[in-house]
Amino acid sequence: MKRWQFVKRLAPLMALLVLVLSACGREDMSALNPQGPVAQEQLNLMKISITMMSLVVIVVFAICIFVLIKFRRRKGDNTIPKQVEGSHKLEVIWTVIPIIILVILAVPTLKSVFNLSKDYSKDPEALQVIVTAHQYWWEFEYPELGITTAQELVVPTDRVISIQAATADVLHSFWIPSLAGKIDTNPSGNVNKMYFSAPKAGVYLGKCAELCGTSHGLMDFKVKAVEPSSFERWGVAMTGAVELPTDPDVASAFESKCLTCHAIGQDGSESIYPNLTGIGSRESVGGILINVEEGEKEYKHEDTLYNNLYNWIKDPEAYKPGNKMTNAYTLTDEEAKGIAEYLSNLTLDFE
Amino acid sequence: MDWLTTVDHKKIGILYLIAGGFFFLVGGLEAILIRIQLMFPQKEVVTAQFYNELITMHGTTMIFLAAMPIIFALMNAIIPLQLGARDVAFPFLNALGFWTFFFGGLLLNVSFIAGSVPDAGWTMYAPLSGTQFTQHHGTDYYVIGLQIAGIGTLIGGINFLATIINMRAPGMTFMRMPMFTWASFITSALILFAFPALTVGLAALMFDRLFSGNFFNPQTGGNVVLWEHIFWIFGHPEVYILILPAFGIISEVISTFSRKRLFGYSSMVFATILIGFLGFMVWAHHMFTTGLGPVANALFSVATMLIAVPTGIKIFNWLFTMWGGSIRFTVANLYAIGFVPTFVMGGVTGVMLSAAPADYQYHDSYFVVAHFHYVIVGGLIMGIFAGLHYWWPKMFGRMLSEKLGKVTFWIFYIGFHLTFFVQHFLGLLGMQRRVWQYLDGMGFNNMNFISTIGALMMGVGTILFLINIVITLRKPKDCSNDPWEDGRTLEWTIASPAPEYNFAQTPLVRGYDAWWHEKMEGNTAMTPVEPIGPIHMPNASILPFVMGIGLFITGFGFMYSGEWGTLGFITVGHAVGIVGLLITFGCMGLRSLIDDHGFHIEEDEILKDQGVKS
Numbered sequence: 001m002k003r004w005q006f007v008k009r010l011a012p013l014m015a016l017l018v019l020v021l022s023a024c025g026r027e028d029m030s031a032l033n034p035q036g037p038v039a040q041e042q043l044n045l046m047k048i049s050i051t052m053m054s055l056v057v058i059v060v061f062a063i064c065i066f067v068l069i070k071f072r073r074r075k076g077d078n079t080i081p082k083q084v085e086g087s088h089k090l091e092v093i094w095t096v097i098p099i100i101i102l103v104i105l106a107v108p109t110l111k112s113v114f115n116l117s118k119d120y121s122k123d124p125e126a127l128q129v130i131v132t133a134h135q136y137w138w139e140f141e142y143p144e145l146g147i148t149t150a151q152e153l154v155v156p157t158d159r160v161i162s163i164q165a166a167t168a169d170v171l172h173s174f175w176i177p178s179l180a181g182k183i184d185t186n187p188s189g190n191v192n193k194m195y196f197s198a199p200k201a202g203v204y205l206g207k208c209a210e211l212c213g214t215s216h217g218l219m220d221f222k223v224k225a226v227e228p229s230s231f232e233r234w235g236v237a238m239t240g241a242v243e244l245p246t247d248p249d250v251a252s253a254f255e256s257k258c259l260t261c262h263a264i265g266q267d268g269s270e271s272i273y274p275n276l277t278g279i280g281s282r283e284s285v286g287g288i289l290i291n292v293e294e295g296e297k298e299y300k301h302e303d304t305l306y307n308n309l310y311n312w313i314k315d316p317e318a319y320k321p322g323n324k325m326t327n328a329y330t331l332t333d334e335e336a337k338g339i340a341e342y343l344s345n346l347t348l349d350f351e
Numbered sequence: 352m353d354w355l356t357t358v359d360h361k362k363i364g365i366l367y368l369i370a371g372g373f374f375f376l377v378g379g380l381e382a383i384l385i386r387i388q389l390m391f392p393q394k395e396v397v398t399a400q401f402y403n404e405l406i407t408m409h410g411t412t413m414i415f416l417a418a419m420p421i422i423f424a425l426m427n428a429i430i431p432l433q434l435g436a437r438d439v440a441f442p443f444l445n446a447l448g449f450w451t452f453f454f455g456g457l458l459l460n461v462s463f464i465a466g467s468v469p470d471a472g473w474t475m476y477a478p479l480s481g482t483q484f485t486q487h488h489g490t491d492y493y494v495i496g497l498q499i500a501g502i503g504t505l506i507g508g509i510n511f512l513a514t515i516i517n518m519r520a521p522g523m524t525f526m527r528m529p530m531f532t533w534a535s536f537i538t539s540a541l542i543l544f545a546f547p548a549l550t551v552g553l554a555a556l557m558f559d560r561l562f563s564g565n566f567f568n569p570q571t572g573g574n575v576v577l578w579e580h581i582f583w584i585f586g587h588p589e590v591y592i593l594i595l596p597a598f599g600i601i602s603e604v605i606s607t608f609s610r611k612r613l614f615g616y617s618s619m620v621f622a623t624i625l626i627g628f629l630g631f632m633v634w635a636h637h638m639f640t641t642g643l644g645p646v647a648n649a650l651f652s653v654a655t656m657l658i659a660v661p662t663g664i665k666i667f668n669w670l671f672t673m674w675g676g677s678i679r680f681t682v683a684n685l686y687a688i689g690f691v692p693t694f695v696m697g698g699v700t701g702v703m704l705s706a707a708p709a710d711y712q713y714h715d716s717y718f719v720v721a722h723f724h725y726v727i728v729g730g731l732i733m734g735i736f737a738g739l740h741y742w743w744p745k746m747f748g749r750m751l752s753e754k755l756g757k758v759t760f761w762i763f764y765i766g767f768h769l770t771f772f773v774q775h776f777l778g779l780l781g782m783q784r785r786v787w788q789y790l791d792g793m794g795f796n797n798m799n800f801i802s803t804i805g806a807l808m809m810g811v812g813t814i815l816f817l818i819n820i821v822i823t824l825r826k827p828k829d830c831s832n833d834p835w836e837d838g839r840t841l842e843w844t845i846a847s848p849a850p851e852y853n854f855a856q857t858p859l860v861r862g863y864d865a866w867w868h869e870k871m872e873g874n875t876a877m878t879p880v881e882p883i884g885p886i887h888m889p890n891a892s893i894l895p896f897v898m899g900i901g902l903f904i905t906g907f908g909f910m911y912s913g914e915w916g917t918l919g920f921i922t923v924g925h926a927v928g929i930v931g932l933l934i935t936f937g938c939m940g941l942r943s944l945i946d947d948h949g950f951h952i953e954e955d956e957i958l959k960d961q962g963v964k965s
Contacts, residue, residue, distance in 0.1 A: 025780035026794055031712040032779050045709045053699035056663075060695045063670045068688065071609070073677045080871075081676050086615035086668075094667040095660060102656045105706060109656075110649050112708035117645035170479040171575060173640060173715055177781040181711020184640050186576060187478065188569035192642035209640075209715040209783045211406075211472045212479060214399035217786025288790060299791035300393050321399040 410473030435520025455500025534599025597734025718778025766808025
């Protein structure tokens with residue numbers, strides 16, 4: 001009798017735990033706090049499995065504790081317990097019950113597998129994005145808009161985003177916990193597809209989930225969901241012309257040292273390194289140096305936009321070991337300051 | 352010198368234990384360094400490069416050089432005794448298996464001294480592990496070291512298969528075999544099928560690296576997903592290769608210390624076989640995010656879930672073995688009892704992971720790290736500790752300290768749960784695995800700190816266990832045949848430690864739990880099936896050791912053939928490699944040309960042993 005009371009008391013506790021878990025972690029980053037339908041569907045599946053599995057755990061723990069207390073050997077007790085061979089009835093029961101539990105779990109799993117593998121890559125309603133992973137940054141191409149950008153995936157809140165992902169070098173994995181699960185990026189023509197949507201405007205954190213080298217853990221990106229009208233303005237702003245620095249020394253340094261790899265403005269689609277257009281409007285530099293206002297710096301990786309740019313340009317190795325930018329150029333301090341100043345003013349007005 | 356030439360399965364078991372224990376400490380030290388680096392956000396205790404080396408070597412070392420050898424140690428030390436056999440089927444091969452494992456592992460760890468350590472993760476996914484993205488010799492150490500060590504494992508597996516099939520005592524049918532032997536039998540079968548896959552994969556990767564092959568290089572038409580398949584076709588059965596013997600140990604320990612027959616023996620055997628079979632069918636659940644498509648993901652999802660059924664059967668059988676028993680809380684049994692709920696927790700997260708769409712979230716996050724440490728540490732390592740405490744008297748003739756053992760257990764157990772339980776949540780909150788740093792303000796700080804404290808506690812637990820061993824080694828060898836008093840199987844009928852020939856007379860097995868059966872009938876010894884007579888034993892040999900050295904030299908030579916230059920028209924590296932191969936093949940030649948009939952232990956010597964003991 002007592003055992004059942006124990007279970008009765010624990011069951012609401014577990015239910016509560018599931019509820020608490022579902023509101024856990026940062027809104028922009030937690031799989032337990034989904035902000036879009038895809039992540040929501042995944043969390044629902046998690047909840048089903050967590051509930052079932054908690055039940056299993058409770059039953060096993062209860063039997064285990066009961067057995068250990070009831071059947072421990074008392075001092076001086078030297079009786080020989082009955083040598084039981086087994087019990088067909090019991091064994092059938094604990095074979096059949098797990099099968100039933102698994103069927104209950106398998107049905108929504110299968111439904112979800114096919115649901116989440118829908119192909120939107122030919123759908124004119126969906127926003128097409130080609131994701132290319134690099135050591136250690138992300139490239140986002142919008143073929144319909146003729147835009148290529150980096151590190152920040154700007155999407156409208158009213159459409160499904162159809163992702164086609166591949167890599168330019170080693171395996172990476174594209175992951176936005178609060179919006180969708182992950183998909184690996186494979187090389188050599190093997191394009192993986194996924195989709196998600198972000199109905200709530202906001203900035204969501206994305207990560208690389210597959211070991212890809214020294215700075216694997218620092219290969220972050222952001223997904224910025226904006227109103228449809230803002231998205232349209234962003235598209236226009238991204239394709240506009242960009243002026244070079246006014247100071248001729250800075251301009252020539254920028255052209256000869258930076259633009260050899262990076263691109264800016266319209267011609268950006270061809271470059272093999274991050275497009276810098278609108279870098280002043282991004283949330284971060286290099287994905288990990290978060291831009292904040294002066295005096296609001298709270299953590300080590302936060303600083304003003306200008307400082308982040310300057311620090312990054314001076315010594316990228318200190319922030320992302322093993323990146324391809326280190327030692328690719330030499331800049332005087334004046335030039336670095338000028339370029340950081342110029343880039344920090346390279347903003348897009350679209351929100 | 353005796354230890355370098357021995358072909359005695361008990362001594363080889365001890366060698367495996369020492370070598371595996373050493374690598375366990377190395378892997379543990381790597382783990383502690385990893386956790387110290389992650390104790391606080393954005394720390395630089397170790398560099399990003401060294402961090403990747405640490406995670407790679409920690410995984411590789413723990414799986415191949417610590418867990419498997421310690422299991423092999425127990426299998427070697429105990430299986431022939433449980434079977435009532437005098438040795439394994441191929442004693443010479445047994446020694447060869449140990450020495451190739453040892454020199455392979457040594458080669459892998461020499462990389463730390465050589466300064467180019469494997470750093471592409473223990474899964475070595477291409478193309479990161481290829482020549483384009485790993486220009487140093489790290490991957491070479493991995494592919495060559497593991498190939499040499501893998502020979503040892505494969506030899507060991509075949510040896511146990513042959514031993515178990517052919518050398519059971521009269522009356523010991525398959526359905527009277529102790530559960531540990533059964534589990535080891537299935538494990539050996541898994542080794543037989545899984546390790547060749549690894550060998551092929553490693554050879555292909557070696558060809559890519561050393562001779563510019565094109566198996567896994569996408570730029571020349573190679574396929575990186577192919578490596579993932581090959582690796583996991585080996586890698587998934589591998590986790591069952593690890594856990595099945597632990598299941599066997601738990602069955603023995605729980606039944607002994609409950610003073611009760613194992614509940615549902617035949618369903619236990621059936622479940623073991625089924626787990627072994629399903630273990631081969633589900634490798635692609637490691638690849639749900641690789642992009643195999645919905646049909647493959649659906650199939651592998653369901654197939655993976657099915658494994659929960661035989662595993663559940665086992666769990667409930669253990670619980671009902673204790674039910675109605677008379678449970679004694681020895682250290683060995685503490686580990687076994689601690690194993691059950693821990694493994695259930697690891698198992699249910701396994702079922703959660705098998706739901707592919709949810710796995711898109713869990714995959715490569717700390718949730719996975721938590722899951723597999725729950726099954727491998729909470730399952731396998733607990734099993735190993737249980738087994739070591741249980742069979743220590745049989746292996747060394749001395750009892751480990753129970754008092755210190757209990758302290759060790761609690762520190763290790765609490766430390767383990769502290770380390771890994773919170774990692775489930777870290778993963779769900781968005782922390783991916785194998786990260787060198789995490790940013791501040793993400794909500795990861797506290798849980799990572801707790802996790803590191805737990806890891807340090809596990810470290811303390813391990814040190815206490817070592818102290819226990821040292822203390823025990825100074826005690827006299829005075830164990831009785833059946834020191835737990837409730838021994839059920841044949842190993843408890845002979846002296847502790849077992850004499851060189853194990854059984855003076857081969858015993859007659861008259862039922863399951865043969866020794867218990869005899870005890871219940873009031874007998875004080877097994878009924879022998881033969882008179883005492885001279886026992887034929889194999890001669891010791893240095894050849895296995897030399898063959899291991901030969902392969903070790905070969906590995907080095909081929910690895911550095913690019914750097915060591917040429918001497919005339921031959922590259923120095925290749926010459927060294929060929930010399931190494933000649934040593935190994937030369938030994939094989941010697942072995943097949945020289946007749947070695949072994950020797951006999953004479954009757955009077957056996958009688959003398961018996962006299963001393965009785």
